[in-house]
Amino acid sequence: MRLVQEVEVRCGKRMVVFDDxxxxxxxxxxxxxxxxxxxFGADIAAACRTSSASGSAP
Incomplete structure (x- = not known):
């Protein structure tokens, strides 16, 4: 039985369930x-490159 049915995740975050x-x-x-x-590391790196290119602070 899966205990986590639904989780609200804030923007930029994710939840990964390892069932086994x-x-x-x-x-x-x-x-x-x-x-x-x-x-996850690749997503963070891409977000940092995007924010650097647009001139906004991370």
């Missing part, structure tokens, strides 16, 4: 965990 992990998804779902982190 306990408290250590980096050990039990290593590949997916790394993919999620890399994607």
């Amino acid at each position: 992990s306990g408290h250590a998804p980096f050990l039990t779902e290593t590949v997916r965990f790394v993919e999620i982190l890399r994607g």
